[in-house]
Structure formats: structure tokens, C-alpha cells
Amino acid sequence: MSTRSRKSSIDRRTAERLLRDGRGTGDHPLAGLLAAAKAPGRGDELAREEMAVAAFRAARRGSVPLPQRRSMIKTALAKLLTVKAAALAATVVGVGGVALAASTGTIPGTQHSTGPAASHSQAAKAHPSGTPASHPAGRPSRAAVPSGMPPGLYWLCNDYIGRDAEHRGKALGESKFQELAARTGRDRDNADKFCDKLLQQGDKGGAPTAHPTGAAERTANPAPDKPSQAGEPPANRPSGPPSTHPHR
Amino acid sequence: MDAAADAFEEALRRALDGDEDAFRTIYRELQPKLVRYLGVLVGEDADDVASEAWLQIARDLTTFRGDWDAFRGWTATIARHRALDHLRSMRRRPSLPLPVDVLADLADAQDTADQAVNAVATRAALALIATLPRDQAEAVLLRAVVGLDAKAAGKVLGKRAGAVRTAAYRGLRQLAQEMSRDGGPPPRRRNPILGRSQGSV
Numbered sequence: 001m002s003t004r005s006r007k008s009s010i011d012r013r014t015a016e017r018l019l020r021d022g023r024g025t026g027d028h029p030l031a032g033l034l035a036a037a038k039a040p041g042r043g044d045e046l047a048r049e050e051m052a053v054a055a056f057r058a059a060r061r062g063s064v065p066l067p068q069r070r071s072m073i074k075t076a077l078a079k080l081l082t083v084k085a086a087a088l089a090a091t092v093v094g095v096g097g098v099a100l101a102a103s104t105g106t107i108p109g110t111q112h113s114t115g116p117a118a119s120h121s122q123a124a125k126a127h128p129s130g131t132p133a134s135h136p137a138g139r140p141s142r143a144a145v146p147s148g149m150p151p152g153l154y155w156l157c158n159d160y161i162g163r164d165a166e167h168r169g170k171a172l173g174e175s176k177f178q179e180l181a182a183r184t185g186r187d188r189d190n191a192d193k194f195c196d197k198l199l200q201q202g203d204k205g206g207a208p209t210a211h212p213t214g215a216a217e218r219t220a221n222p223a224p225d226k227p228s229q230a231g232e233p234p235a236n237r238p239s240g241p242p243s244t245h246p247h248r
Numbered sequence: 249m250d251a252a253a254d255a256f257e258e259a260l261r262r263a264l265d266g267d268e269d270a271f272r273t274i275y276r277e278l279q280p281k282l283v284r285y286l287g288v289l290v291g292e293d294a295d296d297v298a299s300e301a302w303l304q305i306a307r308d309l310t311t312f313r314g315d316w317d318a319f320r321g322w323t324a325t326i327a328r329h330r331a332l333d334h335l336r337s338m339r340r341r342p343s344l345p346l347p348v349d350v351l352a353d354l355a356d357a358q359d360t361a362d363q364a365v366n367a368v369a370t371r372a373a374l375a376l377i378a379t380l381p382r383d384q385a386e387a388v389l390l391r392a393v394v395g396l397d398a399k400a401a402g403k404v405l406g407k408r409a410g411a412v413r414t415a416a417y418r419g420l421r422q423l424a425q426e427m428s429r430d431g432g433p434p435p436r437r438r439n440p441i442l443g444r445s446q447g448s449v
Binding site: 009012019033036038039044045046047048051053055059060161162199 | 268427
């Protein structure tokens, strides 16, 4: 199409050389272009180094060795729940029996007018504090983020930490992050720590899986970032309106 | 090149052990490449998206296993996914105000004249590459700027190595044609509907 197509033509071999390291292509016009494109970093490109380092530091502070955790933790959790369920059943029956005996003066099962099943449920209601599964009320401390944390909070933190450091303080004022703000006294540092902790726990096996975009990226995979593949546009589609491609 | 690669290999190993200075070394090496690559995906939001990517890189570093080459591919993948998420969120919230990047402006002011000239050349080169169809621009940047081979770039893009080679080749051919027309019209804008330049392929 060009009148100077000979000069602008390029064979695959030259293209491969240019793409690799540019060696042996010194006088090709594209060599200069690509050299400029990969010139050393400028100050403005490195302006956010401290933010990245702060994130690195924060991640190190809370880091723990990561075994093949997901399955192990699930197994451990399942065992724990089984034990708890058994303990709960025993407690309900035990406490219920005693309570019923105390209130009626008889041992359950010896009287025909009230069935044992009904008695048990009554008694259990009357003694909620006897169930081992009950959670302490009040705001959770950082150390006590429950393993059965609310999925909403996990993803809230995910969105929150995804914000730029300089925008996170403001984000706490948004209604979206109301719950997070309430739990952390609307303090950015507190919220950062809280979320780092929470996300880390989630990473270790408790992550809810129902998030629309980020679920897959929290797995313990060496390539842990596979967010929203489902929504990923085909590679050859346009990347958006022209306005998202200003000159740079 | 090999000596440099060895140095980064070592820096990566130390960063994985928690060495902050080593992490800085890695950041300084990769950040300019990532932000330039992101430029063809999200334009002037590249700095913001790169920051998001680094937050994730720092956080998930403990899960990474592999060498320096694998690490560069890993970071490029994270950056790309953050960019695609960003594009989706932009579609949902089209009127998002652009943040004023004071830090970048300050850093700009500190550039020496020499750096400024180079910066202009770099920007011009990237702007020209950004006029390519996206798949070609991505292939060229991942290979020539981020420094991945065809296979690694294919992994980032979810394509076969051959497809990446072809896309990069077509991109270079197009760029060569653009550059050979002295005094010709400015680079054609990408056709937003078809995702490729008007005119010949």
C-alpha cells in the first residue's frame, strides 16, 4: 500500500530479532522505535514506589508459611464441626434433661403427657448459653476475625484494599464501606490492617467463593491471578471506547 | 543481558525471603515496563492500574514459585487482569473523575533536560504502538518491552505462542509502514468497532 513498501517491509526473522533484543537490527527504523519504547524507567513512572514497598512490608508482617492449605483446612474444619456438633447435642440433652427435671420434678421420659422431644427443644431454648457454638457478641478484634467470616466483609475488604492508598481514607466515608468504617473506627490504618488480616485468613482457605469477579484470584495457585475469566473479553475485541486510549 | 538477568534472579530470591531493597530493585525494573504495557490497555489510567497490580503482587508474593522469567510473566498477567477489571468497571461507571496525579507531576519537574527528551521519544513510541489493534499492540509490548518470549507472552494473553508471534509480526509490519511515510498523515486511530486499523491489515 505504501509507495515505499520495500523500505518498510520486514520479514519474520527480522521481526523476531527486533522483538527479542534488537541485536543485528541496528539500522532498521523499528529498532529505534522499540529502543525508545523500552528505555529505562523515568521518575514519573516510579513515583509510587513507596506505596508498593509499603504493601510489600504489610504483606511480610502478616505472612505465614503456606502449605497446601485449602484441603487440609477443610478437613480440619470438618472434623472440628463434627466434634462440636456432638458436643452440642450432648450438652442440649444433658442440660435439657436436668432443666426439665428441675422444673417438673421428674425425669424426662417417665411422664407420658409430654414427649421427650418437646422437652428437649424447650430446654435448649431456655439455655442458649450452654451451646458451645455461640459467638461472643461485640466487635471482633483483629486477632479474632472468625473463620466463618461474613463473605460480604471479605469482598468489601478485597475492594477496599484494591483502592489506591491515597484513596482508601476517603473510601471509608463512602456508604459502600460503612460496615468496614464502623468496625475500624473509620481509621485508614486500622482498616488496612483489619483487611490485610482478613484477606490473609481468607487466602488460607476460608475465602467465600461467590464473588462475581475475584473469586479465583485468591486460590493458592502459583499463578493466583485468574480474576473474572468468565467476563474477560475475547483477545481481539476492541478494548473500549476510543477515549480509553489517549496518547501516551 | 545475562548478567543482568542473574542479578534480577538473585533480587527475586531475596525479595521472596522478605528483603525490602530487593523488592525495590524488582519494582524499579518491572514497573516502567508494566505501566507502558498497561498504557495500551487503559490509556492514562495505567498508573492507577499498575498501582493496583503492585498491591496484589506484594500481597500474593508468598504464593509465587518460579524464576525471574516466570515472575515477569506472572506480574504481567496480574497487571493485565487488573486492566481488564478496570475496563469493565469503567463501562459500569463511565463518568469516573480522573484523579490528579500530583506525585507524577512532581517527579516530572525533577527530570533533567536529557531525560525529558528521552521521555518524549518513549511516549511517542508508545503512542504509535498504541495505534495498533489491541492484540498486536499487546503482543509487541509484552515481547519487546516486558521482554517475554512468545510462549510466555501467550500465557499472559491466553493464546498459543504462534498466535502471539503472528500478532507481533503484523504489528511490527504495520509500524514499519507508518514510519516509512515521511510527512504522511498522523497515525490512524484504531477503529473502535472492528478493533483494528482501517486500511490494509
